[in-house]
Amino acid sequence: MRIADPLQDSCAGAATRDCRHGLATNGCEDCKVRLFSVCAALEAPELEELDRISQAREVPARTTLFEQSALAGSVFNVTEGVVRLYKSLPDGRRQIVGFALPGDFLGLALQDRYGVTAEAVTAVAVCRFARPAFLAYVDDKPHLLRRLHEFAGHELSLAQEQMLLLGRxxxxxxxxxxxxxxxxxxxxxxxxxxxxxxxxxxxxxxxxxxxxxxxxxxxxxxxxxxxxxxxxxxxxxxxxxxxxxxxxxx
Amino acid sequence: MRIADPLQDSCAGAATRDCRHGLATNGCEDCKVRLFSVCAALEAPELEELDRISQAREVPARTTLFEQSALAGSVFNVTEGVVRLYKSLPDGRRQIVGFALPGDFLGLALQDRYGVTAEAVTAVAVCRFARPAFLAYVDDKPHLLRRLHEFAGHELSLAQEQMLLLGRxxxxxxxxxxxxxxxxxxxxxxxxxxxxxxxxxxxxxxxxxxxxxxxxxxxxxxxxxxxxxxxxxxxxxxxxxxxxxxxxxx
DNA sequence: TGAGGGCATTGATTTGCATCAATGCCGGGG
DNA sequence: CCCCGGCATTGATGCAAATCAATGCCCTCA
Missing domain, CATH: 1.10.10.10 (Winged helix-like DNA-binding domain superfamily/Winged helix DNA-binding domain)
Incomplete structure (x- = not known):
């Protein structure tokens, strides 16, 4: 299956990036550049471990990656395509709380249930981590934890900016x-x-x-x-x- | 100065809580109960260190604790009163992104600048941590980092719920x-x-x-x-x- | 090739909330 | 005691965006 590529437009040459898990910018065979990735410096043994717990996956448009209030079993990194994250009211009204582009993480809140539903807008490639393995991997790496935390803080800032937009x-x-x-x-x-x-x-x-x-x-x-x-x-x-x-x- | 107490209403007896820094629920002399505090189990030596870098502060209503896009020098824990967090547009339109009640943290996003302005709605008591000291303290305590991260994730969930409210x-x-x-x-x-x-x-x-x-x-x-x-x-x-x-x- | 469904655009009309405006309440200070 | 300023309430009116409705443009598929 051919994956739709939101990067292709007017950037054909430089768009050949396919970081599989989005967690490194160097030392990783699969990675080219991912400026906004979570960790800028992971060492080789750590990367191998990371590869073991990660799993690349490609899904067509309109696929649901996970649903609001389902048990949060996975953490995802989007590598290709666009994902919409939304919450719904019982009567069908919907609020999209964000679009995830390549490089963005999903399910990082690290709560036991997903707070939103995630659906592929286009065909999408993701890197999936089993949550327990991801937590175990991350738990004894303070620099990674720090980075993840900063990432969450950034998400929060964006959410607040969106509140200003929606309300005013x-x-x-x-x-x-x-x-x-x-x-x-x-x-x-x-x-x-x-x-x-x-x-x-x-x-x-x-x-x-x-x-x-x-x-x-x-x-x-x-x-x-x-x-x-x-x-x-x-x-x-x-x-x-x-x-x-x-x-x-x- | 007498601090206004949002807890007094119909709860006079049980309202005698004055956890100074909001980071522990046991082992801390100053703490009674703080169910939603960041860390449920800190040991004595860690608590002493925490006390050294924390500083109680009481401010009257309408005081600005920090301003949007100012350098984030402190992390706060609200112990009494109510704080409003907001973003403003140049023409004066304002969006309050949250109210902080006793037990809530401010400035936890751990970004170098505050994303919102924080103002005391009532008279307020806070526990202030200098950011560098707080970061240093927290950096080698994975369980605390984990807890802070979960806290941030919870904040994000609340923000998304608020987006649904504002938009739909x-x-x-x-x-x-x-x-x-x-x-x-x-x-x-x-x-x-x-x-x-x-x-x-x-x-x-x-x-x-x-x-x-x-x-x-x-x-x-x-x-x-x-x-x-x-x-x-x-x-x-x-x-x-x-x-x-x-x-x-x- | 043409029926049919999904999506976007455009126009007519309605409406929920904003805006404008007046009044009332209360608490502090002279 | 009364004046004043800040805040909340209430009513009249306006308007931005929603709703209702029609049309057109691809697609896909028979």
């Missing part, structure tokens, strides 16, 4: 912030381009920003009409960054 | 969920009562739930009119829990 920003500000944020995230994993890939549906974007599909669509077309963006297949080209930053600034 | 719930659902949540939190620190203390202003509640003061006020009076709650000075008495849970359930 207008539709246009939400869209602008979302586009700029996606561009920044793709840039970090190697896709530097004014064209931001948007592999998720309008419904996903709406459920992430606390809007409806119609409002997302209208706001995007308005931004396009005003020459702030250009809507292209599966993405958006950012034209007037100043205009967007004006709306989306933190 | 109606005004009435937001208020109901808020009241039930506050009751649960006070119950955990010893105040078991149908009367939930609300030491923060309507503006604070509005900024927490992504509403306006007027909507908060109207929704509360509607709930009161419908006999779901009874509004009392500095708080709300919950009358019809079923009705509230119907609206506020996760």
């Amino acid at each position: 920003r207008t539709a246009e500000e939400k869209i602008a912030a979302f586009l700029l944020n996606m561009q920044a995230r793709y840039a970090r994993i190697g896709t530097v381009s004014v064209t931001v890939p948007l592999p998720m549906s309008r419904q996903d974007i709406a459920d992430y920003l606390g809007l409806t599909i119609e409002t997302v669509s209208r706001t995007l077309t308005r931004l396009a009409r005003e020459k702030a963006v250009l809507i292209v297949p599966d993405g958006v080209r950012l034209l007037d960054l100043e205009r967007l930053k004006l709306a989306g600034a933190s | 719930r109606t005004a009435e659902e937001k208020i109901a969920a808020f009241l039930l949540n506050m009751q649960a939190r006070y119950a955990r620190i010893g105040t078991v009562s149908v009367t939930v203390p609300l030491p923060m202003s309507r503006q604070d509640i509005a900024d927490y739930l992504g509403l306006t003061i007027e909507t908060v006020s109207r929704t509360l009076t509607r709930l009161a009119r419908e006999k779901a709650v009874l509004i009392v000075p500095d708080g709300v008495r919950l009358l019809d829990l079923e009705r509230l849970k119907l609206a506020g359930a996760s």
Whole structure:
């Protein structure tokens, strides 16, 4: 099966990264570069152990990786594709709390149950760790623990930023912030381009920003009409960054 | 100075808790019970070291403990009172991302800058740790690191729940969920009562739930009119829990 | 090739909450 | 005692975004 590659756009040459477990940036045969990985320096014996407890897995779009309130049996590192994380209300209302891109960890909260559901938006490749093995591996490595903790802290910061967005920003500000944020995230994993890939549906974007599909669509077309963006297949080209930053600034 | 005590309400006898640093539940002279503290078992020598790097502090209402994007120099544990944590937009819009009650930690994200501003809502007592000392103390104690990490994971879960609330719930659902949540939190620190203390202003509640003061006020009076709650000075008495849970359930 | 389903766009209309505005309550200070 | 300022409540009105509804554009598949 061919894996959809969100990195391919305008970055074909440099996009050949396939770190299997996302935990190292050096010493690992499989790893090229992963700037935002959890641990920047693991030694060879540790890496071998890591390889033993990790398991690469590829799944097609719309696959559920784990479900909210299920027993948290695995920790995942996304290596290819996009995953949506969401919570649902009994009546079907949905809030996407984040999109995981290559390099992101899932289930790191280290609680006994998952707090969200994780679904592949595109075809996805992940590296799976059995939780007990992962915990055992991590437990006597303070530098790794520290790093994981910082990672969690960063996640929390992002969540708080998203609360500000959901609670206090207008539709246009939400869209602008979302586009700029996606561009920044793709840039970090190697896709530097004014064209931001948007592999998720309008419904996903709406459920992430606390809007409806119609409002997302209208706001995007308005931004396009005003020459702030250009809507292209599966993405958006950012034209007037100043205009967007004006709306989306933190 | 007399410290305002959110625990006093209907719990006068059991409310004599004054854990100075919030990091232990046994072996510590100063500690009575702190069920949700970070570490349930620290040994005597470790506690002495902890005491050396901690510093009790009492501040009046409206004091700023730290400001968004300031260098994170301290970690705090709240021992008395209520603290609001918020982010602001340049034009003054504000989103409160959480209220810290006794036992809660502030600045645990372990990033070099604070992501939010922390202000005392009531008079507040905190235990302050210098960050470098705290990090040094914690660094070679894997069990503590683990516990801190779990703590951060829990925070993240709460943040995600709040995103669902901000993005997808109606005004009435937001208020109901808020009241039930506050009751649960006070119950955990010893105040078991149908009367939930609300030491923060309507503006604070509005900024927490992504509403306006007027909507908060109207929704509360509607709930009161419908006999779901009874509004009392500095708080709300919950009358019809079923009705509230119907609206506020996760 | 054309029926049918999924998704996005666009328009018309409604509505939940915000905004604007007035009043009331209370506590502190002269 | 009364004035004042801060906060909460309540009512009238406005508006941004939701809802309802129609259309179009791919796809896929028979």
